[in-house]
Amino acid sequence: MKRSHAWQQHGTVSLWRYRENLRNYPGWHIGADADGCASMLALLDALALDGPGATRTLQLSPPSPAQLAVPNNRDARWDAPATLRLTVDEDVAFWQWDVDGARATLQLGDAAMGSLRQGVVDIAAGRGDYSLGQGTQALWFWWG
Known part of the structure; x- marks a missing residue:
């Protein structure tokens, strides 16, 4: 059995991208609480062990006011997906x-x-x- 199949999500993970001020904040932004971070680390470890083709989906929460305050992109509007599917793909150079x-x-x-x-x-x-990454492929890491 694949290790990633036994994984269960805990905590809160948020992923968003801004619709405005893209010059300073391009791409995606991620934040998580302590349980969400621990859960993501367990998932990434399981996916790495399972190797190419391994995939799992995270349930996401909209970013909290505290998370949005960290990058301080003022009143910029944002979009947030409801899920994030992570897939290990050996044919992708980075992500x-x-x-x-x-x-x-x-x-x-x-x-x-x-x-x-x-x-x-x-x-x-x-x-x-x-x-990490460039432009629309960038992923910003934020605490909060």
């Missing part, structure tokens, strides 16, 4: 975002797994305010 309505998909290459994991570790430790 590739796709959005279909309320569902976001992130295909993760080998190099991205460790980077995403470190980003979640940083969120749990109250660090962040940096992004």
